[in-house]
Amino acid sequence: MKSDLEMLEETEQNLIWFAENSGKIREEFGGKAVAIKDRSIVASADTGMKLLGELDKLGIDRSEVVVERIPNKGEIRIF
């Protein structure tokens, strides 16, 4: 089992990778929820709930990935 610090380090590396590649990721996965693991997208679906189902099928636990929602290309989100 990974320590808190190991999990945080992995999450940070995944975020740095995501931020560096968010343009390309948005081109391919705009409007979807994606699961990120080891600096790659391992699953995607139209919604977060559907993504959990995809992860189940792949035998991947939610705690092993970061789930991120990707806005459509050209869409600016103001919360």
Add this chain to the structure above:
Amino acid sequence: MKIKVIYDSELHLLKIPVKIKSPHKSISVFLVLDTGSPNTLLNYTDSRTLNIPFINQSGIISIGGSKYQSYSYNRIEIYFKSTEGNSIIENIPVKVLRPTSSRIDDLDELDSFPNILGLDFLKKYKLVCDIKNNEIYLERLELNKLTQEEDN
């Protein structure tokens, strides 16, 4: 203690990598730093994964023209990584949201919102944001400063 904030230049968002722990489960997420949000909000699917109960009603929240019922929850720990390589644990009351209608579209829209680190958390930290020089971080305020602010 400082926490590095990462700027996503494509999506124009400030994000922080964290681990969120409930009494039931731990997950890793990217929090979006949002000084315009008075509260820290958890995404709908993530709140379900963490088994956060929709019990303590806490008012209506409007986001992007839609209204959602909020529920408060006080048993969440958020783990941050400091720039010195240590973990920082913060207990922050969070809010989770549900649509006020039963339309599936509203639920999908709600689920597209990220996890948001709001102004409630930022009261404990100083935010330094120099995007041009990529120097963006949160720095924990000293305890005496926090006490003075609470007294005022």
